[in-house]
Amino acid sequence: MTEANPPTRRTDPNPDPLPVDEAAAVADRVVENVERVIVGHHDVTEHIVTAILARGHLLLDDVPGVGKTMLARSLARSIDCEFSRVQFTPDLMPTDVTGVNVFDERTREFEFRPGPVFGNVVLADEINRAPPKTQSALLEAMEEAQVTVDGETYKLDQPFTVIATQNDVEADRTYELPIAEIDRFAKRLTLGYPSPEDESEVLRRVTGGHPIEELDAVATAEEVIAARETVADVTAEEAVRDYVTRLANYTRDHADLGVSPRGSIALLRSAQARAVLDGRDYVVPDDVQSEAEAVLAHRVRTGAESAAQSGRELIAEALDSVPVE
Amino acid sequence: MSADSTPSDASVKNRLSLGDASVSYHHLAVGSLAVLMTTYLSVLFHVTDIVGGTTTLLGLVAATLLAGTLIARRLRPKQAVVLAAVLLALGLVGYYLAVPSAYLVAMSLGKVVSDNVALLTGLSVLRMTEVGAWALGVAPAMVFAPWYLVLRRRYALAVGAAGTAMGFFVLTGDLSSFLTLVGMLAVTATLGFGTLARRGGTPEQVDTLAVVLVAMILLASTVTLVPGGGASPILPGGGGTPTVEDAFVSNGERMSIVGSIRLSPKVRFTVESEEPGYWRVGAYDRYDGNGWIRTGEARDYGPQPAPPGRSRAVEQTVTVKAERMAAMPAMWRPTRLESGDRDNTRVSPLGAFDPVGALREGEQYTVVSRVPDPSERQLRDAGTDYPARIENRYLQLPGSSEDRIRQRTNRVVEAADAETPYEKATAIEGWLESNKSYSLEVSRPDGNIAESFIFEMESGYCTYYATSMVTMLRSQGVPARFAVGYVSGQRVAEDEWVVRGLDSHAWVEVYFPDVGWVRFDPTPGGPREQAESSQIEAARQSNVSNVDTDESEEGTWTPTTTETTTVSGGNETTSPDGNATTVPSTPASGGLGDRQPINPGRGASNETFGGFTTTSGGTVGEEEDDESGGIPIGPPSREQTILGGLVAVGLLAAGRRSGTLERLRRAVWLRWQPREDPETDVSRAFDRLEYLLGREHRERRPGETPREYLTALEETTDLDDRATRVGSIYEQVRYAGDADDGLADEAVSLVDELVSDRRGLLGAR
Structure with missing residues (x-):
């Protein structure tokens, strides 16, 4: 068999784009819905929704137990699509992620059994605990939106968004992600501990039944795909493109490792998604600024010579100093 | 450096750097103040140049500067103030000691105050009789105070002190407008650099200062180009052509020599006298290179002594025909007023009678003069035993040109083989008469008038002749002075003369021991009278009013015997016949030519005579003065264009600098x-x-x-x-x-x- 069977239900890959206001409405509904479960992370939720609309993947840096899984699950549930989860462990094999060909005794043929990556929202938990080979299997899937097993290539169903988490607590038992791979995540976000008020609200909500069980879908996968088309069509005039370039150049001039062109592309895409979220069919510099930190900060390495202590500081500095024209 | 100098950034410095060279602002301020001091010291220098003592003055100034520099660091400000006051007081005491005691006796506090007020309202310091002593007296204080202050970095106070001195000379009118401008620039520069020196300055601030200075120069030279403005201190031109009487018979204490002049054909006064003569208005004793000054004070009327030598009495009755006349012409020497307003008459320091204010048309006075009547032998034998007061007063010459004039005069005198003062006087008189031609069209030379006339000019009029002769005589040690007045005029009856504006004249008086002042006239008589009569005729033809009295219209009275007026000791003869009958021989245009002003800046002013001929109805005769006061507005001259361009550049620079x-x-x-x-x-x-x-x-x-x-x-x-x-x-x-x-x-x-x-x-x- 040369053509792999679609293992899951497939969606129309090229729907007509939604009008901007409808796309904005879809995004709003999703954000609102997720927030029925997730307390106090409005910004992060919005970032995740824009990342999905911009066809990006996310890296969540966090301590365990702050609601990463719950966030991913509520998101998947809100857009009515498959949610899958892989717990990365040191003994996890690449095929454990991508899927494996299993010999069917009855048909005398190998049958492809898709792995957890064949989901629409994939939560890759503690990605830094798996060996690099396994990590790269996931990263290939993220980049290409397909997996190759035993020479066979399988397209992944759309929408497809990986939400990977890293655990910084037990650094000695992890394989740190190489910079080249980190670059493939559109955004890196941090949830952080909730504020006392938010935390008590969380506690209030979990007493009785867990709210996620009552969560309904507010958008279809088709709508999300159509909204992605809308985002792709958003105008980015030269003034904005130029601004993005100047921001990237600033990081290159002021850090050991600056933002790659891939980073610039991700920033412009995210800004497009942000514009849609705001109900506009054109990008303004404000969109770029809203997305810059999440999209760029993890891509730069500040060295001893840079004034900024961290990627975040450097990006904040760039936003302050690069003139908006 | 003083405590308040806190340069905050590197560009603020106490030095001005121009390439490799660098000058501290303090030194620039000191330099500017030196320029300021130079302006008023130049007045003192000029004074001593005229009356003598230049070397002493220079030595005094140099010594004061040196002493000031040496003690500036040691002396505290209070002590310095006391020292300056002491210097001033000593100088003034020295001055009063030099003043003749007769003058001191008459002095009172009120007189001192009124003298000073007079000085500050435009009376030149040169009118002080002992101005040389005064200049030497005040110089140390004027030098020490500003110099000490600027060395102590008290720039404002230094400028205050120097500015006071300069202001004094501005008020007395001795500082020319050009030097005043230079002084004001120096004031600004001193204050500017002083401030920069105290607080530190940036190159931009120096730029600003430069722009301010340039603007001052430009404004000073352009504002006067505005119609109606006065003469520019820098640009030549401006001002109208003066009449002869403006120039020398208004009888002021100061007489500036000007360029071309016009002669008014109007009748000024008539004289009833037994004999013709020069109707003298006044005399001047001090020559400063540019003009004449009468020193000393006028006194109340009193009968005057006759000249020491032989003299005859001549009674003259003068009737004023001009609207007003600020003089009382009379033959030398007037001794008493027979009729007239004695209360309102004063006696000038050089012996003329002057009205207080002016005489009105129709006023009349009778004066008795004692006319010196020496024989030629007396004059030849008079010798050189001059009284000290005469020597002190009538031998002063501007030192800067004295040597040159003396050498030339020596040659003139030697050529004539002249030894006595009388021979010298006639030799010089003859030399001037024969070597210079008479003309009213003269462009006033720069610098010393006498020097220019003697060495460079081809022609001139009486003022030039007389001035030159006085300086030449003085260079030979012969006391002489410059006298102004009128020649006798048109004789209309046996004992009556009509005197017109164009009879005004200047001549020389030479002092002879035991004889007194004797008149010499170096101006060639013939050409002068020709110009005079042709103008009268021209004016008559164009119906100018007031050219004639009833008698003069009828023609000149001719005596039955040819009368020859012999000037005492003089070789000049005046023929009344010629005076009256040359009229038709000179065409009117010749007269016109004499009248034409030459000032190149005022092309419109030679229209006057044309005006006469076209308005031959004769009702506007009064309009002979062509000084209409307006300035013709035409395309800008080259100077104006250049200045305009400079102003524009300056304004642009200033504009850019100031934002x-x-x-x-x-x-x-x-x-x-x-x-x-x-x-x-x-x-x-x-x-x-x-x-x-x-x-x-x-x-x-x-x-x-x-x-x-x-x-x-x-x-x-x-x-x-x-x-x-x-x-x-x-x-x-x-x-x-x-x-x-x-x-x-x-x-x-x-x-x-x-x-x-x-x-x-x-x-x-």
């Missing part, structure tokens, strides 16, 4: 938006809005998006909705690419409204 130009550009930019394509229009409209808001609230920070900026302003201020609207149009056009003319129009007109609401059409900033 005025930028503000102006900004103001225009803010109010006037040329339209191009919609995108550019909207961008510029937003820029204007941003500028407006930046002025009103705060500027947009570099990393701030237009939206953030407007939102932030909206939150903190009551931002105009129109501004928000312009912001969203801008965003739409700039970032969405929706440029269309409608949006551009809206944005531009909204911003126009906002600008005119806030600034008005001509609002500041």
Whole structure:
């Protein structure tokens, strides 16, 4: 068999784009819905929704137990699509992620059994605990939106968004992600501990039944795909493109490792998604600024010579100093 | 350096660097003050140049400067003030000791005060009899005080002290306007550099100072070009052609020698006298190179002594025919007034009678003169035993030209083989008469008049002749003075003469021991009278009023025997016949030629005579004065163009330096938006809005998006909705690419409204 069977239900890959206001409405509904479960992370939720609309993947840096899984699950549930989860462990094999060909005794043929990556929202938990080979299997899937097993290539169903988490607590038992791979995540976000008020609200909500069980879908996968088309069509005039370039150049001039062109592309895409979220069919510099930190900060390495202590500081500095024209 | 100098950044320095060279501001301030001091010291120098003592003055100034420099560091300010006061007091005491005791006796506090007031209202210091002693007396104080202060870095006080000295000479009129300008520039420069020296300065501030100085020069030289303004201190020209009487018979204490003059053909007065003579108005004793000054004070009327030698009495009755006459012409020497207003008559220091104020038309006085009547032998034998007061007063010459004139005179005198003062006088008189030609058209030379006339000029009129003769005589040690008045005029009856404005004249009086002052006239008689009579005729023909009295119209009275007027000791003879009968031989145009002013800057002024001929009805005879006061407005001269260009450059530089130009550009930019394509229009409209808001609230920070900026302003201020609207149009056009003319129009007109609401059409900033 040369053509792999679609293992899951497939969606129309090229729907007509939604009008901007409808796309904005879809995004709003999703954000609102997720927030029925997730307390106090409005910004992060919005970032995740824009990342999905911009066809990006996310890296969540966090301590365990702050609601990463719950966030991913509520998101998947809100857009009515498959949610899958892989717990990365040191003994996890690449095929454990991508899927494996299993010999069917009855048909005398190998049958492809898709792995957890064949989901629409994939939560890759503690990605830094798996060996690099396994990590790269996931990263290939993220980049290409397909997996190759035993020479066979399988397209992944759309929408497809990986939400990977890293655990910084037990650094000695992890394989740190190489910079080249980190670059493939559109955004890196941090949830952080909730504020006392938010935390008590969380506690209030979990007493009785867990709210996620009552969560309904507010958008279809088709709508999300159509909204992605809308985002792709958003105008980015030269003034904005130029601004993005100047921001990237600033990081290159002021850090050991600056933002790659891939980073610039991700920033412009995210800004497009942000514009849609705001109900506009054109990008303004404000969109770029809203997305810059999440999209760029993890891509730069500040060295001893840079004034900024961290990627975040450097990006904040760039936003302050690069003139908006 | 004083404690308040706290240079905060590297560009603020106490030195001015020009390439490799660098000068401290302190030294620049000292230099500027030196220039300032030079201006008024030049007056003192000029004074001593005339009356002697230049070497002493220079030594005194140098010594004071040296002493000031040496003790500046040790002496405390209070001690310095005392020292300066002591120096001044000593100098003044020295001066009063030098003044003749007769004068001191008459002195009172009121007189001292009134003398000083007179000085400060334009009376030249040269009128002080002992001005040399005065100059030496005040010089040390005038030098020490500013010099000490500037060395102590008290720039303002130094300028105050020096400025007071300069101001004194400005008020006495001794400082020329050019030097006053230089002085004012030096004042500004001293203060400017002084401030920079105290507080530290940047090169930009030095630029500003330079611009200020240039502006001062330009303004000083251009403001006077404004119609109606006075003469420019820098540019030549300006001012009208004076009449002879303006020039020398108004009988002021100072007589400046001018260039071309006109002679008025009007009748000034008539004289009834037994014999003709020179109707003398006054004399001058001090020559400063530019003109004549009468020193000393006029006294109340009293009978005057007769000359020491032989003399005869001549009674003259003078009737004033001019509207007013500020003089009482009489033959030398007037001794008493037989009739006339004695209470309102004074006696000038050189022996003439003067009315207080002026005599009116129709007024009459009778004066008895004792006319010296020496024989030629007496004059030859008079010797050189001059009284000290005569030697002191009538031998002064400007030192700078004395040697040159003396050498030339020596040659003249030797050529004539003259030894006695009388021979010298006649030799010089003859030399001038034969070597210079008579002309009223003269362009006034720069510098010493006598020197120029003797060595360079071809022609001149009586003032030049007389001035030259006096200086030449003085260079030979012969006391002489300059006298002005009228020649005898037209004889209309046996004992009556009509005297016109063009009879005014200047001549020389030479002192002979035991004889007194004797008149010499170096001006050639013939050409002068020719010019005179032709002008009378011309004026008659054009019906100028007041040219004639009833008698003079009928012709000149001719005595039965040819009368020869013999000037005492003189070789000049005046023939009344010739005086009257040469009229037709000279065409009117010749007379016109004499009248023409030469001032090249005033092309319009030679129209006068044409005016006469066209208005031959003769009703406007009074209009002989062609000084209409207006300045013809024509295309600008080259000087004006150059100056205008300089002013423009200076203004541009000043404007750029002060930011005025930028503000102006900004103001225009803010109010006037040329339209191009919609995108550019909207961008510029937003820029204007941003500028407006930046002025009103705060500027947009570099990393701030237009939206953030407007939102932030909206939150903190009551931002105009129109501004928000312009912001969203801008965003739409700039970032969405929706440029269309409608949006551009809206944005531009909204911003126009906002600008005119806030600034008005001509609002500041």
